Amino acid sequence: MSATICDSAAEAVAGIEDGSTILVGGFGMAGMPVELVDALIEQGAKDLTVVSNNAGNGDTGLAALLAKGRVRKMVCSFPRQSDSWVFDGLYRAGKIELDLVPQGNLAERMRAAGAGIGAFFCPTGAGTSLAEGKEVREIDGRTYVLEYPIRGDVALIGAHVSDRMGNLVYRKTARNFGPVMATAAKLVIAQVSEVVDTGRLDPEAIVTPSIYVDRVVAV
Amino acid sequence: MSLDKHAMAELIANDIPRGAYVNLGIGQPTLVADHLPADSGVVLHTENGMLNMGPAATGDQIDPDLMNAGKIPVTELPGSSYFHHADSFAMMRGGHLDVCVLGAFQVSAAGDLANWHTGEPEAIPAVGGAMDLAIGAKSVFVMMTLFAKDGSAKLVEKCSYPLTGVGCVDRVYTDHATFLITPDGVVVRETFGISFDELAARVPVKLLAPAR
Incomplete structure (x- = not known):
């Protein structure tokens, strides 16, 4: 089944359940699906396990989800960064579990x-x-x-452009974990900067074929 | 005279084979890029998914979608390519990367590397791609000061810090000497502002003089 093109990030993240394992794309902020993570905060799912390379930067996106206390466990390679104060505080207070993976x-x-x-x-x-x-x-x-x-119940990824079927192309190093995460979760949700009519993307350039993608939202 | 970090970076840059595919670790190793000869043909790999990475971006060149593993904005060069993370690390693990240059807390005489965690209880552990790089590249060069702030040598018989990789280091470039980790032992290739005997007295590892 082709992807559903959603009208809003809220619609895109609807139905995510408490206790889910969520794969979150991005390397630092490149490829980070910030609007989807913000929508997930609004949606309210809690007791989450989040798999992402980093454990949030600054106070937005993944860091904001952590700050709300929605994440039970972080699976990541590099939590400690100059701007990872939200994670650092939770970890030192024993309020979040860390599974460190190369x-x-x-x-x-x-x-x-x-x-x-x-x-x-x-x-x-x-x-x-x-x-x-x-x-x-x-x-x-x-x-x-x-x-x-490592399997996800849900993957939230940031891509560049989608067609109406959900075929995805990425931009520069924002590709990073997106294509891999898109294969590894039951429900794959992509935010893109633009959705174009099917047939507009060069088939040779598509990185994530539509078979992997369930929901798309332009932000 | 001992070498400063720029002189160390220049020394390493001149030792990298022409046309090699190279990953430079976060921190001091990134300085090596500034000293590569213009016609070196070296192709830089960054583990967040790019080959033939160009210099740091400035001004209008800065693009939030184009950064290196240290999350510094960088640029494209003709012949650059992008790929996803699993491919990027398969490139390392699969033995396709010729050289990586990494920083270190300690290196052992057997080439064990410790560079990811001090092991202190307060420290938040973060490994990133260090373990993958250490075992993946065909040649692993370490760039570090030879002595820690307390004066102790960082080239040791056995690492006291948590290991990043076992027996993975090939060369250690330091401010006082360049060491080759060989099956016969640790060979001092050259020294800078210190004699071999002084070095042997300060480094708690059996050192071999260079073959003449």
């Missing part, structure tokens, strides 16, 4: 979820504290760590 593993574990891979052996982190308690295997003389997929 950035490439974060991406590949979501890729695995989207590609139907049950688990995979990865060399990243072997012999470090982040691999403690995980199954390891020697393959051709190298140590690999068993990593499991």
